[in-house]
Amino acid sequence: MFQRSFNLGSLQEIDSCLEDAELHRQAALSRSILIQFFASDLEPSEVPGLHERISASFPQAVVVGVTTAGEIHEGGVIQHRTVAVFSFFRQADAVMHACACRRGEEESVGLRLAEELLADGSLMPIKGLLLYATTGRMNAAGLLGGLQGKFGDAPLFGAGAAAYHNAEQAWVFANGTVYRDGAAIIAFRGSELEIRVHPYLGWEPLSRGMTITEIGDPTLIRTLDGIPAADVYEKYLGICGTERFFEHMLEFPLMVDRQGSLLARVPILREPDGSLRLVADVRVGEEVRLSYGNPKHIVIETSDIERKMGDFRPEGLLLFSCYCRRIYLQEAADRETAAFQKFASSSGLYTYGEFYGQGDNLQLHNATMVAVGMREGASPPNITQSDEKSLALPETETKQMEMTSRLARFIGVVVGELEQANAELREIMQTDSLTGLFNRGQMDKLLRQRIGEMEEGDCLSVILLDVDRFKAINDTYGHLAGDEVLQQTAKILRRHADGREAAGRWGGEEFLLILPGIGSDEAVRIAERIRRDLESGDFGDIERVTASFGVTSAMPGEETRRIFKRADEALYAAKHGGRNRVVSFRS
Numbered sequence: 001m002f003q004r005s006f007n008l009g010s011l012q013e014i015d016s017c018l019e020d021a022e023l024h025r026q027a028a029l030s031r032s033i034l035i036q037f038f039a040s041d042l043e044p045s046e047v048p049g050l051h052e053r054i055s056a057s058f059p060q061a062v063v064v065g066v067t068t069a070g071e072i073h074e075g076g077v078i079q080h081r082t083v084a085v086f087s088f089f090r091q092a093d094a095v096m097h098a099c100a101c102r103r104g105e106e107e108s109v110g111l112r113l114a115e116e117l118l119a120d121g122s123l124m125p126i127k128g129l130l131l132y133a134t135t136g137r138m139n140a141a142g143l144l145g146g147l148q149g150k151f152g153d154a155p156l157f158g159a160g161a162a163a164y165h166n167a168e169q170a171w172v173f174a175n176g177t178v179y180r181d182g183a184a185i186i187a188f189r190g191s192e193l194e195i196r197v198h199p200y201l202g203w204e205p206l207s208r209g210m211t212i213t214e215i216g217d218p219t220l221i222r223t224l225d226g227i228p229a230a231d232v233y234e235k236y237l238g239i240c241g242t243e244r245f246f247e248h249m250l251e252f253p254l255m256v257d258r259q260g261s262l263l264a265r266v267p268i269l270r271e272p273d274g275s276l277r278l279v280a281d282v283r284v285g286e287e288v289r290l291s292y293g294n295p296k297h298i299v300i301e302t303s304d305i306e307r308k309m310g311d312f313r314p315e316g317l318l319l320f321s322c323y324c325r326r327i328y329l330q331e332a333a334d335r336e337t338a339a340f341q342k343f344a345s346s347s348g349l350y351t352y353g354e355f356y357g358q359g360d361n362l363q364l365h366n367a368t369m370v371a372v373g374m375r376e377g378a379s380p381p382n383i384t385q386s387d388e389k390s391l392a393l394p395e396t397e398t399k400q401m402e403m404t405s406r407l408a409r410f411i412g413v414v415v416g417e418l419e420q421a422n423a424e425l426r427e428i429m430q431t432d433s434l435t436g437l438f439n440r441g442q443m444d445k446l447l448r449q450r451i452g453e454m455e456e457g458d459c460l461s462v463i464l465l466d467v468d469r470f471k472a473i474n475d476t477y478g479h480l481a482g483d484e485v486l487q488q489t490a491k492i493l494r495r496h497a498d499g500r501e502a503a504g505r506w507g508g509e510e511f512l513l514i515l516p517g518i519g520s521d522e523a524v525r526i527a528e529r530i531r532r533d534l535e536s537g538d539f540g541d542i543e544r545v546t547a548s549f550g551v552t553s554a555m556p557g558e559e560t561r562r563i564f565k566r567a568d569e570a571l572y573a574a575k576h577g578g579r580n581r582v583v584s585f586r587s
Contacts, residue, residue, distance in 0.1 A: 004022070005345055006083070006086075008083070011037060011050055018053065018057040024057075026086075026088040029090060031089055032062070033087070034061070034062050034186065036065065036066075036085040036087070037063075037065035037084055038065070039067050039068060041067070042173070042178070047173045052176070062095070062096045062186060063173075063176075064096060064098075064173070064174050064175075065172070066172050066349065067161050068162050068163075068349040068350055070323065070333075072347055073347050074341050074345065075334070075340050075341030076338060087374075092127070092190025093122060093188070093190060096174060096186045097184070098184035099179075099182060100182045101133070101181055107145050109143060113185050114147050117187045122189050125190075128188045128374075129158075129188070130318075131156055132159060133158075133160055133182070134160070134179065141281035147185075149360045153358050153359055155197045157355055159320040159355065160351050162352040167269075194375050194376070195373070196374075197356060198373075200368065201367060201368050203253060203291045203298075203367045204291055204292060205255045205262070205290075206252075206290050206292045207289045207291075211224065211286070212283065212287075213225060218282065220278070224288065228273065230245075232290065233290075245270050246270075249266070250266060250327045251327060252292060253266040253291055253366055255288060256286050257286070263280070264322075264365065264367035265278050265282060265288070266324055279352050298336060303339070305371055306340060309371060310342075313379040314344045314373030314375050315375040316374045316375070319349075320351055320369070320372070321349075322368055324366070336369065354366070354368045356368070429441075437490050437494075444560065447462070451556070451563075459519045460514070460517070460554045462514055462523075463513040463550070463567075464511075464570070465511050465549045467485060467486070467489060467545065467547050473542060486509065488545075490511070492534060493513065496513075497513070502514040520551060520586055523584070524584050531582060548571060548580065550566075550568060550570030550571030550573070550583055550585070551583070551584040552567045552585045570583045
């Protein structure tokens, strides 16, 4: 493999590259050629002519391009330029498919692209996939959903088209076609081709956790904890709805905890109603936090990725870095990109989202840098190793970053302590201290919630039980023995709650079970099993403990007081019918 990049003023300066003798020599030795353009500005009408000129010089070349919010050339950060990257593969194939993709069509387009790639008839294994898409105007999660699980463990990587000022001017082009809304994907096939991908975040959670309570679509958050999402930025950071709202938000993306992995989500637009438009997807019920860029992690500890790439020994490198990293790091931005040039020709762009994943876990990331190394064949010898001293920052910058990191750590620790204290307080407010079950207030709240979730045809039952002759137990054996009876009863109830049910102490020696999805007949059987376990239980010196049970079912939308009234009447009937029995009153 051979890779070379060029720093151009515009796409029209490509002619000088097309006459380069070394490129033509490499083309004669290569099976396939990939030419990529990372363009700060793009005039769509010029693309067909550009493709014709390239095809005349390199007829076998695959040509793809994407607009940027910053460019990376030979490891250095540049702006308002166009970077052309020529990659020559001796043995591997680079095959591209592209199509338009409007909002609502994303998953079907992903499926179509996957089918086209898998139907090309090649026997060589797919080693990686490069994806460019107009992420600012689509639900990229849907596109990835159509692609995931189709290519084994081959890594997928790439970028969302970006723009310096006007997001409407973010484009992707494939060969001679420009897509305002679309995607282009390149499959790399070859038995000798090796691809290594390393993502790196460096942003860390800062605020307390907030729940996404309403979305308009997968990339539009309406409310967090029930308030307009944009109000969070004004409340905690003083970022109001000004013209520079987007620039300020870039430095503090939201962090989503998804299945144990932290994903950044950068807002790109504040809607008039306070909703936040994102590039990447979110889901109702997910917990998010405001996050900050830890300068120490972003710049100083990027040496870890550089060491890994040094060990891999690539012949070509692509860097996809989020626009917010350039805004946040400013003059120091090239400190996280420069060292890659030591290993191979390194070029890339600043994006509106970074694609990375494998198998069934394909994600659009934000605030992330994704480094992609490629080579054909075995590792070349005598590669230049990373000089860690060259990565060191000037002392003044290091001190400033260290101070920022320590201040953010202090805030994070304080937030963690407050969240722990709040969690303990919530547990105290919700839990009965003697039995460890929910208390009456929490059980009442849970029942109202479950009733509100019911739809026509759903079922829900409750069991109200009372320990028989409990006063006599206290009088005969003492209050400590009575407490032990209540605790043992709670343990029995927990054994019969399989995760869906909620058990609580209703008051004194009364307990309540809420059974969503369970009809009255099954609830009676559950009550009978609990009754038998109590009757045969070991209560120490107390020879026998029994309880009486009242069972009833609920209707969707029914008032909770009516449910409790029926359960109480059923319990009363069980008591006056001889105790140690189950009585059911149907709704």
